[in-house]
Amino acid sequence: MPPKKKTKKTTKKKPENSENDLEAKYRRSILDVAILQDHIAFQCESVKKVQSDRADLRRRVRDTEQKLQRERQDHRDVNSDLSRQYKTMQTELGSKVKRLEEEVGQLKEELVLCQEELRKEKREREQVEREKDTTIADLQHKLDNMERDYEKILHETLDSLTSQLSVARQGWEDKSTTLHQNYKELLSEFGLNAQHI
DSSP: OOOOOOOOOOOOOOHHHHHHHHHHHHHHHHHHHHHHHHHHHHHHHHHHHHHHHHHHHHHHHHHHHHHHHHHHHHHHHHHHHHHHHHHHHHHHHHHHHHHHHHHHHHHHHHHHHHHHHHHHHHHHHHHHHHHHHHHHHHHHHHHHHHHHHHHHHHHHHHHHHHHHHHHHHHHHHHHHHHHHHHHHHHHHHTTOOTTTO
16 A cells, blocks of 8 residues: 555635645645545455466366376275285295195105116016026036037937948848859859850
8 A cells, every 4th residue: 555645734815826726735635635546446456367377276186186086096006016026926826836836746756766766677688697607508508518418419419320231231241142142043043154244
């Protein structure tokens, strides 16, 4: 507000001066009123602008708060979803780890059984190899003995056959000589000479 004007005590003057003073005061008052009206109009515009800015600011604050609420809700939803996914993954991973541990235990047991079976098979194979070698050695020994026995039998048979052939030959020669002599005598009886025939 404009400062208050000091009022001066007016002394009674002449009526002409008094009219001039009144007119001057009137003009001054009109000017003061115009200035005050301009000032009030400016203040009203300022108030309207402040009110508009305040309403705009309130609207922006409200929008920002709503946006923040939505973001917080989204954040909570994301956190909730991530927590649920994490728990699900943790449960699945725990189940998978447990299943794999069970498989490892089972495979270890199978490995132990397979190793034991392999050792058993190896022992049995070595036993079979030893038995086979022993059997082969026995058969070779029997074969060698049979070979010697057959060789001995063959020699004995050949010797016996040779001896029998010699005896038979001697018998045939004797028989042949006897037959030859008999035929000679028969031919002589018929008057034939056996050397001419």
